[in-house]
Amino acid sequence: MSALLEVDGLEVDYGTARALDGADLRVAAGEAVGVVGESGSGKSTLGAAIGRLLPRQAVVAAGTVRVAGEPVLDLPPAALRRLRRQRLGFVFQDPIASLDPTMRVGAQLRLVLRAHGRDGRESPGGRDGGRGGADVAFHLARVKLDDPRVAAAYPHQLSGGMAQRVAIALAMAASPELLVADEPTASLDSQVREEVLNVVFALARQAGTSIVWLSHDLPAVARRCDRVAVMYAGRVVESGPAADVLGDPVHPYTAALARSAPAVAVPGVRLEPVPGRPPVLTGPSPGCAFAPRCPFAEDRCATERPEPVRVGAKDVLCHRAAELEVIA
Amino acid sequence: MILDLTDVTVSFTTGPPLRRTRLDAMRGVSLSVAEGETLGLVGESGSGKTTTSRVALGLQRPTSGTVRFDGRPFPRRRKDLAGRMQAVLQHPHWSLNPRMRIGQSVGEPLAVLGKAAGELVPEALEQVGLEAGFAGRYPHELSGGQRQRVSIARALITRPSFIVFDEAVSALDVSVQVQILNLLKDLQAEYGFAALFISHDLGAVRYVADRIAVMRGGEVVETADAATFYSAPEHPYSRQLLESL
């Protein structure tokens, strides 16, 4: 299995604050990977780094990002633009803000299709990806927006769910090899959320697109993704097949997270949250960043940085992974 | 009953003068909260739960129907209710006045009553798990979870008989959410206030509530004990909410 996306030891600082502290992530072609973490875990920074979309004050201290073998962080501007255009698609949290407010939806879609057609590749509809309303309608219909008025509407005239589907249509119109979605359904209602999720994953499967799905909601991600990567304090602390990570977590943080969701509560039983709160890193963590909150921490956890340990089908960033696997 | 809503309808009119359309944010809603009880209210945005919260707090007059707080209609002057009803609201970022120190914010409900805060502020902070030293800080120095703790301390300081929690944990991270929910349960066991806990998250509501009302399209579609919502709610929409957990 060849990796489409390889992130190795990525470290990113914002001024004195460290957002990524050696993050590793691998995504195979056609695979859907959920990246789960609480706010401040660095997942959005990781997502942005994949397309080199980091804000200007961000400094990459170490590490590499490769998409289809190309070093994203070192590409010259033209090559970077080509890479983004041909291989990458992005969907962000705020759908309305990600659309151009001065342009009708159809016009924005045509713009994407034309740019894509220039690269001399076929549009997924099998038609000329250039002009014509039929193509726009086709791409909107794929995200279940059949109403012809949508193409003629401006972004502010759309509801949140519709706008997010338009954003997805835009991202998927160029049939990217990798779609990076940063909490795209956080602001949507549950029914619309399900619809949008169905649409994205169905489209991706159809087009063979890989997905990196960033979210704070572990169960929701595990339900649809092939693999899950859990982030804590700028590192991926546990990754593996979705069912394994959710159902049989090894890392103490993942276990605590899975245990503490109100949704899994049993009547009359008190949930035990992780004590304390995530650290704010100002530089490389000397040991395991979770150690201060961890009930299993030993002396070395505070001083030695853990390296990924293979436990079953999972990679776990914990000194005591092997022992904890037995307990679990 | 501490709070009683009977057949409450709230309508808004929108649109240009000649083509006004009427929109019912609440339609025939009846709810009641008993002393010391927590009523959970679940609904998605647009379900009318925000309007319900405003009606329960006396911030919105019903178009029709009656609202009684502690057996009486809401008094004309808000001051007559001072200290008996408090709220913990949605957005941790805007829940505290950025230009006031934490101690001032927590002590404000007492100041409204014309009482001296004295030792009560550090005490209230300790009750919600914050050191007394937080009183001198400003909101921007606190995390989201800490700010919601401060909001709870502010709500508790007058020992109200009724507190509304409107999406009070929704903006917090999962692990912090549970900390706050546990705190809420502990404080309620200690002080016995009644609560209306409003959220779009059935999981969180189910965890803290004694009874749950499900709202959709301005109407209450089902009211039942929390236990029912772990296994078999009746209304198809309630089931859908349960499945999406």
Added chain:
Amino acid sequence: MNRTARVKRSRRLDPLSLAGLGCLLLLVLVALGSLVHAGGDPDAIVGPRLRPPGPGWWLGTDNLGRSMLPRVMEGVGTTLLLSSAAVLVTAALSAGFGILAGYRGGYLNELIMRVVELLYSFPAIVLAILVAAVAGPGQLAAVASIVLVTIPLMTRLVRAAAVAVAERDYVTAAAISGAGLPRILGRHVLPNVAGTIAVQGTYALSVGISVEGGLSFLGFGVQPPQASLGVLIRQGGTYMMAAPWLIIGPGVVLVLAILSINVLGDGLRDRFEPRETRSLI
């Protein structure tokens, strides 16, 4: 963590705004200096008429042979004093009306905003001339004109800020706990729109300076022999071809004052009303 970094950074003004502040302070200092005749007696005749700058009259002499330097110094003082007095009045009135309209809404809001719009629809200079016609030319007319010209925009912006603040949870929570209107407006709304008032006050000051200049230039504002920047430019205008320094001195100072205040205002705006930046962590 981003937040603390942003707060630290924004507590300081950027170098350009600091330069603006410095320049403004220098002008204030110059104005204060004129009180003790630091540059000479503005009314004393020191030499021949309409002389170009030279020893004894560093900015030249006017048509009566008075040195321009003390006259410009006095003019800066008059202009700054009148404008700041007017802006203080504007700030107080706008804060009151804007906060009330923004927080209470309803008919009060409608009434205040219609009046404001009416004022807004008059061109500034027409409004100023109308005031001068009613009140009679003089310092009072200048102050009243500046107030009427600056009040609409400031009231609108304070109102917009107050509307935003009124919707915040801490205001709702205070209302629920029974806080009365004075407490809500004084403790919650006013402190949180104070930044807007400060920023707009700065811009209003620069508008005030140009309104005073224009009005006095037209002869409706400050009356000679008292000097203000507008009066000096008016007097210099007559001899523009023969003695351009009569206009250059006060003109440059006027531009400098307006420029430095606007630059300072931009800095204050970034400091008090930072646009929400999308944080990645």
